Amino acid sequence: MARRLLLAATIGGVAAAVFLLAVRDRGGPAPRSLGEAGLRAGRGDQGLEFAGPAGVLEANAPPLDGSPSTTQSTTPSTTSSTTPAAAARAVSVRGTLRAASREGPIALTSRAFVVRAVAGASSRTIPSRTDAGASFDLPGFLPGVYELGFECDGFVPLARSVTVARGIASPHLDVLLVAGIRVRGQVRDLDENPRGDCVVIWRDGDDSEREREAVVDETGAWELTLDAPGRYEVCALPRILRALWLRSDWKVVTVREERIQRFDLTVDLGRALRVVVLDEDRGVAGATVSCRVTTSARGVSVVLPPTDARGQTRVSGLPAAGALVLEVTAPSAGTAATTAGSRTARVELDLGSLPSEARLRLD
Numbered sequence: 001m002a003r004r005l006l007l008a009a010t011i012g013g014v015a016a017a018v019f020l021l022a023v024r025d026r027g028g029p030a031p032r033s034l035g036e037a038g039l040r041a042g043r044g045d046q047g048l049e050f051a052g053p054a055g056v057l058e059a060n061a062p063p064l065d066g067s068p069s070t071t072q073s074t075t076p077s078t079t080s081s082t083t084p085a086a087a088a089r090a091v092s093v094r095g096t097l098r099a100a101s102r103e104g105p106i107a108l109t110s111r112a113f114v115v116r117a118v119a120g121a122s123s124r125t126i127p128s129r130t131d132a133g134a135s136f137d138l139p140g141f142l143p144g145v146y147e148l149g150f151e152c153d154g155f156v157p158l159a160r161s162v163t164v165a166r167g168i169a170s171p172h173l174d175v176l177l178v179a180g181i182r183v184r185g186q187v188r189d190l191d192e193n194p195r196g197d198c199v200v201i202w203r204d205g206d207d208s209e210r211e212r213e214a215v216v217d218e219t220g221a222w223e224l225t226l227d228a229p230g231r232y233e234v235c236a237l238p239r240i241l242r243a244l245w246l247r248s249d250w251k252v253v254t255v256r257e258e259r260i261q262r263f264d265l266t267v268d269l270g271r272a273l274r275v276v277v278l279d280e281d282r283g284v285a286g287a288t289v290s291c292r293v294t295t296s297a298r299g300v301s302v303v304l305p306p307t308d309a310r311g312q313t314r315v316s317g318l319p320a321a322g323a324l325v326l327e328v329t330a331p332s333a334g335t336a337a338t339t340a341g342s343r344t345a346r347v348e349l350d351l352g353s354l355p356s357e358a359r360l361r362l363d
Contacts, residue, residue, distance in 0.1 A: 093171050198237060292324070
């Protein structure tokens with residue numbers, strides 16, 4: 001796979017990045033089905049990460065202004081602060097969305113996708129969908145220069161530059177996406193229990209700086225789209241205490257040209273501890289427990305998820321040796337959450353002889 005990245009141009013003192021992505025045909029049989037796509041947010045699989053906070057471009061939000069002399073807030077708003085004259089100059093960016101194949105481009109009809117539009121330090125996230133003719137319409141652009149990042153599930157993210165010129169009704173883009181390789185699997189611990197309290201990290205075997213992270217659901221299932229076959233390294237880490245774990249247990253895998261491949265992971269994710277906050281033997285809901293874990297190499301402090309209706313929360317990813325300190329502070333009945341009117345509980349545990357449950361009784 002050949003990739004070229006062109007960084008260019010200063011417009012009116014505002015630097016804009018123009019990305020050019022060239023992907024060589026990887027060979028192999030043409031896909032029989034491009035699959036049903038959905039929305040995918042966050043960092044693109046190619047590492048394209050757009051500057052500035054992202055907001056959703058709502059139907060009545062102010063147009064995105066890419067003119068060099070304009071500084072625009074990126075906070076979403078349902079009340080437009082744009083003048084009527086400026087709003088009247090806003091146009092749509094229109095085009096078609098297709099997928100590359102060995103037989104030629106395939107129209108992506110009725111397909112959901114996301115566009116991340118960037119103008120200088122301003123950015124917007126625009127959910128969209130193609131029509132029956134694979135055409136799209138992205139509204140709300142004032143004259144200026146924009147970087148548009150197209151993301152569609154199952155395809156490699158693609159960045160395009162577009163100029164909205166005065167007097168031009170609507171710029172037109174023909175967007176050609178390349179189908180990526182979808183890898184999926186399930187994370188299990190050494191006892192073969194599904195684990196959803198972790199993250200799966202992939203990195204390029206030839207470039208260890210390029211890491212991608214897959215979200216793991218409660219059943220331990222995960223999925224990620226890669227841009228090319230080749231050698232990769234993958235590992236799973238506990239989500240809450242991931243800073244404690246050295247990324248040394250990388251598994252080397254070879255990704256083939258098949259469009260969907262499965263890689264299940266069985267890894268040591270440490271131990272878990274149930275934490276219960278009690279007030280006169282009754283569970284305290286909504287309590288916040290702080291947790292500090294110290295090993296011979298490092299120490300990490302985290303805040304656990306609030307306790308449930310039974311007063312329970314959970315910490316996972318605990319190593320086999322070290323010390324654990326749990327502490328909770330809760331307001332006294334009828335008082336505000338101040339130091340003077342609060343109750344505390346604290347417990348210290350040896351990770352070498354960890355119980356299955358720790359109880360914090362409020363004083």
